[in-house]
Amino acid sequence: METPMSDRRALNDIEQLDKRHVFGTWAYQSQVQPRQITESDGVRFTDASGHEFLDFSGQLMCSNLGHSASGVADAIAEQAAEGAYFAPGFTTEVRAKLGAKLAEVTPGDLSKTFFSTSGTEAVEAAIKIAKFYTGKDKIVSRYRSYHGATAGSISVTGDPRRLAAEPGVPGAIKAPDPYAYGSTLDPMQSLDYIDEMLMLEGDTVAAVLVEPIVGSNGILVPPDEYLPRLKEIAHEHGALLICDEVMAGFGRTGEWFGCDVFDVTPDIMTMAKGLTGAYQPLGATIVTPEIADYFEDTMLTHGHTYAGHPVACAAGLAAIETYQEEGLIERAGAIGDYLEARIDDLAEAHPSVGDTRGVGLFRGIELTRDAERRVPFGDREDKLSKDSNVVDEVADAAFAEGTYVANMINTLIVAPPLTITEDEIDEAITALDVALDISDDAMD
Ligand code: PMP
Structure with a gap:
């Protein structure tokens, strides 16, 4: 509700x-x-x-x-008049500049973005990219999470909305959460659980996917040492860290992104919502140069008609400029x-x-x-x-x-x-x- x-x-x-x-x-x-x-x-x-x-x-x-946000509304109108839509094989000034802007405002060396139209699709892209890059099939996510509504993203979602879609996409496995108030596990114990889980799964997990600060499942803020240690644990077991910043991103926490609160750069990060201040539907999945390089000679078998839609990118660029200027x-x-x-x-x-x-x-x-x-x-x-x-x-x-x-x-x-x-x-x-x-x- x-x-x-x-x-x-x-x-x-x-x-x-x-x-x-x-x-x-x-x-x-x-x-x-x-x-x-x-x-x-x-x-x-x-x-x-x-x-x-x-x-x-x-x-x-x-x-x-x-x-x-009149700056965003004006940018949308201008782009719609100039050129509302071109196929993803063409580019526009707003798309190129938004890609560069995201490389600037996201942490660490995250540098290359796949655009989509929602948080759900941003997560779908992250899952596929992680699986392609690692050659592994499983995604570990947590019970108190929401990652989206379509087949892959609902399968990695932990909250009860997933139940109607089960058994879902194979390889989606769930771990406990850092929920000091309501869980029987202490937040750091929940992390030990993930460590052990990854060990027991063997070398089969492509990525650990988390909301750095859990949103719709109750605004769960982990202890400061949780996310840095989670990244280490994931890497020790040959898995990537994906941070789903769809809700926590774009200033909500007083930092650009939830993972900035903990000084962690994930391998892949997903964004939507605040990316345009909700003035246009836009999702984004940004990755490190190593992951981006992998697809130089391996096909990125993923795409949407509206990937990098010019009007949505104009909104994203103007929104980020508004966050910065104001x-x-x-x-x-x-x-x-x-x-x-x-x-x-x-x-x-x-x-x-x-x-x-x-x-x-x-x-x-x-x-x-x-x-x-x-x-x-x-x-x-x-x-x-x-x-x-x-x-x-x-x-x-x-x-x-x-x-x-x-x-x-x-x-x-x-x-x-x-x-x-x-x-x-x-x-x-x-x-x-x-x-x-x-x-x-x-x-x-
Ligand atoms: N991830 C998170 C963390 C979310 O909060 C949401 C939406 N509430 C999604 C993914 C899915 O985004 P969308 O509704 O734009 O598909």
Whole structure:
């Protein structure tokens, strides 16, 4: 349940038309309640009946630039007028410059990019490249993860959304996660588990694929030494490290990428969402020079009609220029401290807040029905359930108070546009303060 949907409003004509002819994503279609959005500005969006909402989750944790990034909108219009589409065998100034820009802003020597149109496809490309390059077939990923919706990327996804697609693509094996609050394993023990797992799999694993900071499965931040050690472990066993930066990337953490928080350069990195500030659908998979060189004389058997779409690349280039020119990455770090302090206030006031965690403007508020025993309101299977749980009700109540906040499983996910101000944070915290009375009242 990613968006507040349990309100049973009367739908207007457009909403009814949409409901009749357009599938809702990850949903029982009978429960889909499309809400028509007619305007947006800064961190706010407005529905067709004039209700204004503060966007405390950047839609699906992707509208990093807010809803008024005029530089990106202009670049899109200019490129569409100049040349909307050419086959991937041709290039454009925006594609070449975006490739170079990504080599500049990504860590270490990551240098050559494969473009696609979504996070899912960025992960698919990473998996194929890792398998081709290593000549091995298996991918180790973790249970509390989301990597995409298509065959390969859903197979390496750990959260319950994968269950409907199982048995999935062979060779996708799962490891435990660094989840200090809710796992029986200590985060560093979970790493020992991966070490042993790789040893027992023998020399058959192409890559270990992780979100450096887990996003939709609850904003899980590992200890500082986790990611550097994971890279060593992967390399000791002849496997690559793939970092999925689709959600953590582009400033959310106060650094360009989640792996920058830990000073780690992966062998392959995937990006989407904030890459264009969500102004265009664009995915990207960047690799090291060694991996890029391998494909000089080995065919890269992968491609899409819209790989490197000029309008999407124009949006990506303009978005990165906006992050740089407006200092938004550093801003996210600074204002993230304020957000953390305000979330701490909520935790103090509300016994149902079991854990708060995160970095920069990427934060989770995990709820509990029993603070001592850390019992969740919603368990992982709720993701597939028709019934809403208490955490859904909290998000709905915040929405009724004018603040949109995404929630997954048992955690509210706070990931506003990087342009958000302290006053706007205060406004959203006031809405959450009201909404969290619901979970307080529902405690055991
Ligand atoms: N990887 C991660 C870490 C994600 O958060 C997501 C989307 N939430 C994806 C991959 C898939 O991206 P998309 O929805 O653009 O296909």
